[in-house]
Structure formats: structure tokens, C-alpha cells
Amino acid sequence: DAGVIQSPRHEVTEMGQEVTLRCKPISGHDYLFWYRQTMMRGLELLIYFNNNVPIDDSGMPEDRFSAKMPNASFSTLKIQPSEPRDSAVYFCASSPHLETYWEQYFGPGTRLTVT
Amino acid sequence: GESVGLHLPTLSVQEGDNSIINCAYSNSASDYFIWYKQESGKGPQFIIDIRSNMDKRQGQRVTVLLNKTVKHLSLQIAATQPGDSAVYFCAEKEGAGSYQLTFGKGTKLSVIP
Numbered sequence: 001d002a003g004v005i006q007s008p009r010h011e012v013t014e015m016g017q018e019v020t021l022r023c024k025p026i027s028g029h030d031y032l033f034w035y036r037q038t039m040m041r042g043l044e045l046l047i048y049f050n051n052n053v054p055i056d057d058s059g060m061p062e063d064r065f066s067a068k069m070p071n072a073s074f075s076t077l078k079i080q081p082s083e084p085r086d087s088a089v090y091f092c093a094s095s096p097h098l099e100t101y102w103e104q105y106f107g108p109g110t111r112l113t114v115t
Numbered sequence: 116g117e118s119v120g121l122h123l124p125t126l127s128v129q130e131g132d133n134s135i136i137n138c139a140y141s142n143s144a145s146d147y148f149i150w151y152k153q154e155s156g157k158g159p160q161f162i163i164d165i166r167s168n169m170d171k172r173q174g175q176r177v178t179v180l181l182n183k184t185v186k187h188l189s190l191q192i193a194a195t196q197p198g199d200s201a202v203y204f205c206a207e208k209e210g211a212g213s214y215q216l217t218f219g220k221g222t223k224l225s226v227i228p
Contacts, residue, residue: 043218091158102149106158
């Protein structure tokens with residue numbers, strides 16, 4: 001298996017622009033997580049899905065952020081409009097089991113820079 | 116241990132020595148504690164977990180110790196290798212029914228060949 005795939009790996013955009021991050025989880029994994037990592041705040045859970053349904057989005061910072069999972073093999077995290085404080089590395093992770101959901105498989109991340 | 120602000124604590128060890136990475140946690144109600152390894156430019160990787168009713172768990176070359184009295188968690192790596200160089204961070208899972216993980220900021224382990 002190729003593991004969790006994220007694209008793009010790097011994204012540089014100007015403030016106010018829309019940004020879309022993409023994720024393909026490992027086949028057969030029912031749980032998908034989106035995280036944001038910064039030096040100041042560390043790793044933060046934004047939202048997670050179970051069988052394509054958003055279960056907990058309490059970590060989504062504000063209405064500018066939205067996430068979708070139209071099918072079992074694809075998810076997007078969208079920021080509109082983007083702001084410089086959104087600059088971070090965004091990780092997608094998937095897990096096959098809810099009972100031990102912390103045994104997650106992380107993708108390589110997307111490094112977002114908003115100027 | 117935990118970091119403050121922008122600077123991660125750094126632990127430098129000689130190849131072949133044992134490493135001990137520490138973590139303080141805050142929530143007495145957490146029921147699982149987890150260690151992750153993050154190599155430069157990569158996503159975190161699950162290493163080992165320990166349930167709150169245990170005080171020690173061993174894996175392959177790694178041992179996690181849990182001291183609930185002082186809310187302290189440690190990761191011991193035996194015979195440290197250059198491939199162990201990474202940032203290690205702990206996470207705690209809130210009690211039953213919660214799917215939130217609280218992550219520490221990490222400790223950078225540098226292995227000297």
C-alpha cells in the first residue's frame with residue numbers, strides 16, 4: 001500500500017486566496033483525521049470522519065475552514081479566504097479501528113505558506 | 116519533556132547508548148498515553164501506547180513508563196541508532212467516549228554517530 005497520500009506537498013498563496021488540500025487515505029480505513037501543526041501550538045486535530053461522515057469538527061478554527069469526504073478514498077480541507085496565520089503543516093491521517101484510533105497512519109503533510 | 120514557545124528541548128545521545136525522553140501530562144482522567152516519532156519532513160508515526168492502568172509496557176527496543184502519581188510519562192529507547200533521530204512527542208487520550216488527543220510539543224533526539 002502507498003500509505004496516506006496528500007497533495008500538494010507545498011502550497012504558497014496570497015492572503016485572501018482559496019486553498020484546497022487533498023488527501024487519499026489508506027484503502028479500507030474507515031477513519032480519517034485532519035491535523036494542523038505549528039511550532040507554537042504543536043499538533044492540533046481539526047476534524048475527523050467515520051465512513052465519510054464528519055463526526056467531530058470542534059477543532060476547526062473558524063468558518064473559513066471546511067472539510068469534505070465525498071467518498072471513502074478522498075477528502076479535502078478548504079480554507080477560504082486564507083490568512084497568514086493559517087500558515088502551517090496540515091496532515092491527514094487514517095485509521096482502521098475506532099478502538100485504537102490513535103494508531104493512525106499519517107500522510108507526509110502539506111506545508112502551507114500564506115503571504 | 117514539553118517545550119515552551121518555539122524551542123524544542125533537545126536530547127543528544129551517542130549511538131549505542133540508551134535514550135530517555137520525558138513527558139508531563141495534565142489530565143488525570145486520560146485513559147491512554149501514546150508516543151509518536153516524527154522524522155524531518157514526514158508525518159508522525161505511532162510508536163507505542165500504554166493504558167492508564169499499567170505502569171510499564173515494552174515494545175521492540177522501546178519501553179514506556181507511566182507514573183500516575185506525578186503525571187509523568189517516559190520513553191526509553193535501547194541501543195539508540197542514527198535512524199532514531201527525530202522529534203518524539205507524547206499524547207494523551209481523554210477518557211472513554213472521547214476521541215480527542217492532546218499532543219505535547221515534542222523533544223528532538225539527535226544521535227551522534
